[in-house]
Amino acid sequence: MKPIFIEDVIKAVNGCINNNINTDDIFIKNISTDTRTIKQGDLFIPIVGENFDGHNFIDVAFEKGAIACLSQKDIKTDNIVIKVGDTKDALKDLAIYYKSLFNIPVIALTGSAGKTTTKDMLASCLSVKYNTVKTQGNFNNEIGLPLTIFNIEEDTQVVVLEMGMNHFGEIRELSKIAKPDIALITNIGVSHIENLGSREGILRAKYEIFEYLKPNGIKILNGDDDMLYTLKEDSSRCYFYSVDSTLDAYATNIKEKGIEGISATINYFDKSFNLDLKIPGKHMISNALAVTLVCSILGLKENEIKEGLETFKPSKMRMDIIKVDKYTVINDAYNANPTSMKATLDVLATTKGRKVAILGDMFELGEYSNDMHYDVGKYATEKGIDELIFIGEHSYYMLQGANSNKNSKSNINYFKTQDDFIKDIYNVLNEGDTILVKASRGMKLENTVDKIIRRESNAV
CATH class of the missing domain: 3.90.190.20 (Mur ligase, C-terminal domain)
Incomplete structure (x- = not known):
């Protein structure tokens, strides 16, 4: 994380100091919501959940070296405490401020299935050319996404953010923080249909990813998904990929090799290359097509995309x-x-x-x-x-x-x-x-x- 002054933190979260400590020249080195990861000079943000309250660990955070903390409660201490209305909202506001310090492309992606593999595959490709920050593990929610943004450094060139949800409004909040340049939806399945009522409801919830897309931002959609293909007439900058049809990116010569992998020719715009994936499954070709579109838009050449895809290894417990x-x-x-x-x-x-x-x-x-x-x-x-x-x-x-x-x-x-x-x-x-x-x-x-x-x- 790029160090930021506490005075800038106070402004970003609309907070106030608990005492008369002069914070003009004090800066924070990192953000933590977990005292187990606290390091000297960190800002601790205690989160209140259904079964826990991070405020109970503020003393521990200071003992471990935190230079300041946020709090939505009155805390008696001689250390620096920034009082806010809600620590979770403050975390989001601080992430919005921190991201504004950088002028780098942000890719956001969501979907009912395949989003994590696609995210990892995309980061693998982009890393061939760019210094890339990506969502780690399951940090794809209102806590994890801001923490991912705080991983941006001075030399970061591109950010890949996965967005998960199980209720309406959640992706809207994540998109508001990310303000993506490119947004991708892998598919509209039935995950979380219990909360969203129907696939139409899931489409509306996933489509929230575009609400804070940059004015000249680009949409990437799966043309093989019947719900997403209904958006084909969208007049904004929108590209489709398909395993089964000839769209902006499509596959030919698909050959499945059992668990040894799958090969295909990847065609996009006026370019193509032969791909030999070491991961099995036709759905992996679909993911690769999505990745190819994004990487092409960000300036990667055919050999760079091919290298990133063919060296990609999935996360543990995913194929x-x-x-x-x-x-x-x-x-x-x-x-x-x-x-x-x-x-x-x-x-x-x-x-x-x-x-x-x-x-x-x-x-x-x-x-x-x-x-x-x-x-x-x-x-x-x-x-x-x-x-x-x-x-x-x-x-x-x-x-x-x-x-x-x-x-x-x-x-x-x-x-x-x-x-x-x-x-x-x-x-x-x-x-x-x-x-x-x-x-x-x-x-x-x-x-x-x-x-x-x-x-x-x-x-x-």
Whole structure:
């Protein structure tokens, strides 16, 4: 972070000092909302959540070297405390001020599925040419996004910000902070439909990303998504990418190579290059097309985009291929929704040998949950998966969907809990299996992956 004077912080957050300390020449070196990361010279911002209150740790922050803190409560201390109306709002206001100190392009992206992989893929490509700051981990909310902005340094050349949400208005707030130059939506699925009511509602919520797009900003949209393609007549600067149609960026000569990856020719504007991804799945080509458009607009050449894409490695538990003595595991246990479930089943179906899918509950589907689990279960049998294992209360409807396919040759198992399955895990798996593990984050199916791997000594 570029050091900033406390006086500028006070103005940015519309705050006031708790005592008569002269702060004219005092500056802060970094921002922290967690006392575990506090360093000498930091500004501590205590956040109030449903089950915690950061104000309880203000003394700890000062003991660890914080030079000042914000507070929405009256605090008795001889240290520098800046009183604000709401610390969470102040965090956002400070991020808006800090970002205004830099004149660099900001790319914002959201979507129901694939946004994190697309973000990481985009940062990989941009880093070939530019010093890039990107959202780390799941820092894609009203706390994480400002903290990402504070990672901008004097030599930063471009920023990639992922935006998540589960209610209306959340992406609007994030877009207000980011004020992106380029905004991208990967797709409109059914994640968080419980809170947003319909795919139309999800589209409205995701479309908030454009509300604070710069006046000459650019929109990038997935032309294969039926909801996003309805925006084709948008008169503003808008580009579409597609795996299935010839749009601004499109793919030809697609060749799937099982878990070894996928290749294609990437065509965009008047250019093209051959791409050999080491990550499996047709949806990865879609992500690559989105990335190609953004990178092209920011001045990267074909060979630079190709290099960034082909050297990209996904985050842990996102299409993470793990080979051990007896099995090959596709660890995609980080999260799940119906769209991503089907995409990973498509990948599994292309692999050789016996195919095993261990699938768990998908959350936040509301009144659609039973039908969507049912549909995924039936789809799994249609893809010819040899062994199906469904885990969780909601996944009982996957079981019903799988059993509804009278032509299915899949062996079908159901376990109410992960613990029940783990007790029987080695009776279900055979040597040589390729095993997909996927569920929503709350199911923690990485425990199943760990159980499979721990039996083996030669994970690679």
